[in-house]
Amino acid sequence: MxxxxxxxxxxxxxxxxxxxxxxxxxxxxxxxxxxxxxxxxxxxxxxxxxxxxxxxxxxxxxxxxxxxxxxxxxxxxxxxxxxxxxxxxxxxxxxxxxxxxxxxxxxxxxxxxxxxxxxxxxxxxxxxxxxxxxxxxxxxxxxxxxxxxxxxxxxxxxxxxxxxxxxxxxxxxxLHRGPYRNEADKDDSWARGAYLTVSLGHCGACHTPRNKFGVEEQNRAFDGGEGEGWRAPPLNENSRAPVPWTADAMFNYLRHGYDTVHGHTAGPMANVAHNLSKASEKDVRAIATYVTSLSGARAGAANPESIKTAVTAASKLTAPAYGGTPAHQTTGSAAGKDSLGAKIFTGACVTCHHSGGGLPVSRPIDLGLSTVINEDDPTNLLHIILTGIHPLPGRAGRIMPGFEGALTDAQVVALADYLRTRFSHRPHWNTVAGALAKIRHQRQTAATEAPQ
Ligand code: HEC
Ligand code: HEC
Ligand code: HEC
Structure with a gap:
């Protein structure tokens, strides 16, 4: 039997x-x-x-x-x-x-x-x-x-x-095999953008979370994922960009790697934007149209008046030129002007990240406008503090130095806490030390891996 x-x-x-x-x-x-x-x-x-x-x-x-x-x-x-x-x-x-x-x-x-x-x-x-x-x-x-x-x-x-x-x-x-069918009732640019984003652009490969089989969770499309140890931020209604994206801002960011209100590509997105600078302009506009529409609920907020209000609100958080304390800041907390984080910020960052009034032209964006300080996870901010921002090899562009060798772990954590409290109204991060350890580890293994 x-x-x-x-x-x-x-x-x-x-x-x-x-x-x-x-x-x-x-x-x-x-x-x-x-x-x-x-x-x-x-x-x-x-x-x-x-x-x-x-x-x-x-x-x-x-x-x-x-x-x-x-x-x-x-x-x-x-x-x-x-x-x-x-x-x-x-x-x-x-x-x-x-x-x-x-x-x-x-x-x-x-x-x-x-x-x-x-x-x-x-x-x-x-x-x-x-x-x-x-x-x-x-x-x-x-x-x-x-x-x-x-x-x-x-x-x-x-x-x-x-x-x-x-x-x-x-x-x-x-694997669901293509080809892709466009929704008929949308205008052409949107439909072309949807097709390119989902197919060749493979934007969801980084921006959509994956389950334990490495499969993108389609019911959470564009809800934020991972790429090369960086967080690929949500592009849907959970976007943490302090100012809602418009199709024009999105086009600037995707095409030039920089938008005056949304800041700079710094990590894996820098390569994507560099490539999109060589794509057809019409196709990049189409992708921008589609991707902007993903933030659905927030899209209604993206009218000129509300954008102006959001920019002004975020700029108020920003460091006045060399010192001073913005109104919402409470002394004694992580953001206190005598805290360790505040001192590091004044010593290492304010020379470039001070507020000069009006919209920034040549200096970096007001930190209150930056998505990285408003994200749910501190990973991208930590990457930027450690490695800075550099143009791709052989290209001109804005430079921020990295502070990897200059700051201890405790100093980086204090600085990140300070920036979060000072430049964002979002809740305190509890995960800074853990995220920092992970990044340091990744960078060490990358440095010791034998190139072949
Ligand atoms: C995110 C990274 C990534 C991107 C983007 C990518 N590829 Fe690849 N590709 C790979 C990897 C990894 C493999 C090998 C997979 C394996 O070994 O199983 C591969 C395999 C291939 C192969 C099979 C080659 C062979 O000898 O087996 C071809 C052809 C190819 N890719 C073409 C392309 C083209 C064309 C594009 C752009 C439209 C592209 N790939 C974009 C990562 C990528
Ligand atoms: C290799 C992974 C990867 C791919 C592919 C990718 N992204 Fe990104 N994206 C990122 C990461 C990581 C960031 C965070 C910032 C950075 O890397 O500079 C980002 C940032 C962004 C942002 C800024 C969001 C914000 O609120 O600040 C937008 C918009 C964006 N990506 C759109 C796209 C679009 C559209 C595509 C497809 C054409 C795409 N991304 C493809 C990894 C990726
Ligand atoms: C030498 C000038 C310089 C110094 C010093 C500097 N930065 Fe930057 N920073 C830049 C530039 C340039 C950019 C990219 C351009 C932009 O965002 O407008 C940038 C971008 C950033 C961003 C991303 C903003 C975005 O685009 O989303 C953050 C966060 C940031 N810096 C934090 C810091 C912190 C924290 C320090 C101190 C430890 C610091 N920076 C020191 C020049 C500098």
Whole structure:
């Protein structure tokens, strides 16, 4: 009897696995015998370049100091590190043998030309929604890059997840395949923006929270997530921006990495904005239109009068030039003018972050306007205090020095408490010390990891 049950169970498992294996199996797509970069229509290549910029393909496929698209960038996941492969048209180490059919399958289903399953660290769960013509344009752009011979680095993932069939299991459970259908009743720019945000822009990959399987929680879309150890703030009605976003402010921020009322990109968003500066202006405006509409309940607040009121209210919190105490500040608390945090602020920050009256032009935004001081979590503020703000390599831009070596942990915590109390009306943070320890740890491991 026991044996019968056991055999029965084994048979059921074998059949289930066989069925899954058959479902998961993908054949090899024949290699291209040769490809001729000059065969692609230059206008399609140009369009592909703009769409690849919307998708930030270069970020994950270029390692620090490496050749563009030649791979090696470490994409960190809770399950291990996966390196963006070489996607230049090199025939040995890149994707020079991939046909458009193989490329579309990779973007839609996360499968290599040979039929191996790719991990969703490659955001094909978003790219799957892109149209054929958009994917074909990106293909034309990629296949006309300079081929670079650079071998791929295998993923560092824990057993058993390093078995690629697990990626197939993930897809069976969680991948909804595109293409994307627009809602018909919205104006064109909004619809185009919705399509780009959800598909190539993969904005939700960072801005939507993920569950323990690494899947975006669709019922909490754009409610704030994580990217490279930074908090990607909520873009929906839970946005903590002290001044409601308008489509114009959003366009400035996305296109130029800076808006006079919302401040500067500092972390992973700096790369996104740098890429969007190379995308089509119309597409970036469309994304801005859509993303601004996400803050729904707050959108009604985004009229010129209420924006002015919000800006004035936030500016009142800001440090008067060199000293003085704003009215809402209580002495003796973390914000007290003799507290440790206040002293550090006066010594290290006020030279640049003082208030000069009127809207800022060349000096940093009033800190009361900054999202980072108003977020639920202090992580991004701590990143900025430690590492400062720097233009991307090779570009001009605003600079704030980092204070990593200059301040002790206790001083950073006191400073963060002070800034929160002084420049925001939101509740006290209880998590500063923990968040700081986590960031210090991340930065240490990043520094000691052997580059390859
Ligand atoms: C968030 C990071 C990220 C972005 C953005 C990204 N990729 Fe990738 N991509 C990856 C990773 C990681 C892999 C490897 C996954 C694996 O090994 O399972 C990958 C795999 C690929 C592959 C398969 C290559 C091979 O040899 O197996 C192609 C093709 C590809 N990406 C193209 C693109 C294109 C085109 C874009 C932009 C539209 C893009 N990727 C954007 C991270 C990214
Ligand atoms: C790689 C992760 C990542 C991706 C992809 C990403 N973001 Fe971000 N985003 C962040 C992080 C982290 C921040 C916090 C500030 C920073 O990094 O400079 C941010 C900040 C923002 C902000 C500022 C919010 C505020 O209230 O201050 C906006 C708006 C924004 N992102 C929109 C977008 C849009 C639109 C897209 C898609 C085109 C996008 N993001 C894609 C990580 C990402
Ligand atoms: C040398 C000038 C300088 C000093 C000193 C400086 N900052 Fe900055 N800070 C900047 C610039 C420039 C920016 C980015 C431009 C902007 O936000 O308008 C910035 C941005 C910021 C932001 C992000 C604002 C946003 O865009 O959302 C915070 C928070 C911040 N600084 C805090 C501090 C703190 C805390 C100190 C002291 C430990 C400090 N800064 C010292 C120049 C400086």
């Amino acid at each position: 026991v044996w019968r049950i056991l055999i029965g169970v084994i048979v059921v498992i074998a059949v289930a696995f066989g069925t899954f294996y058959a479902w998961a199996w993908r054949g090899e797509i024949p290699p291209l015998q040769a490809h001729d970069a000059s065969s692609f229509d230059p206008s399609i290549v140009a369009r592909g370049a703009q769409l690849a910029a919307v998708a930030s393909c270069d970020v994950c496929h270029t390692k620090a100091g490496g050749k563009p698209y030649a791979g090696g960038y470490p994409v960190k996941t809770p399950f291990g590190t996966i390196y963006g492969p070489n996607v230049t048209p090199d025939r040995e180490t890149g994707i020079g043998t991939w046909s458009a059919v193989a490329f579309r399958r990779a973007m839609r289903e996360g499968v290599t030309r040979k039929g191996q399953h790719l991990y969703p660290a490659f955001p094909y769960d978003h790219f799957t929604y892109a149209t054929d013509s958009d994917i074909n344009a990106i293909y034309a752009f990629i296949m006309t890059r300079e081929p670079v011979r650079q071998a791929n680095r295998p993923p560092d993932i824990v057993f058993p997840l390093n078995i690629r069939l697990f990626a197939a299991g993930w897809k069976l459970l969680f």
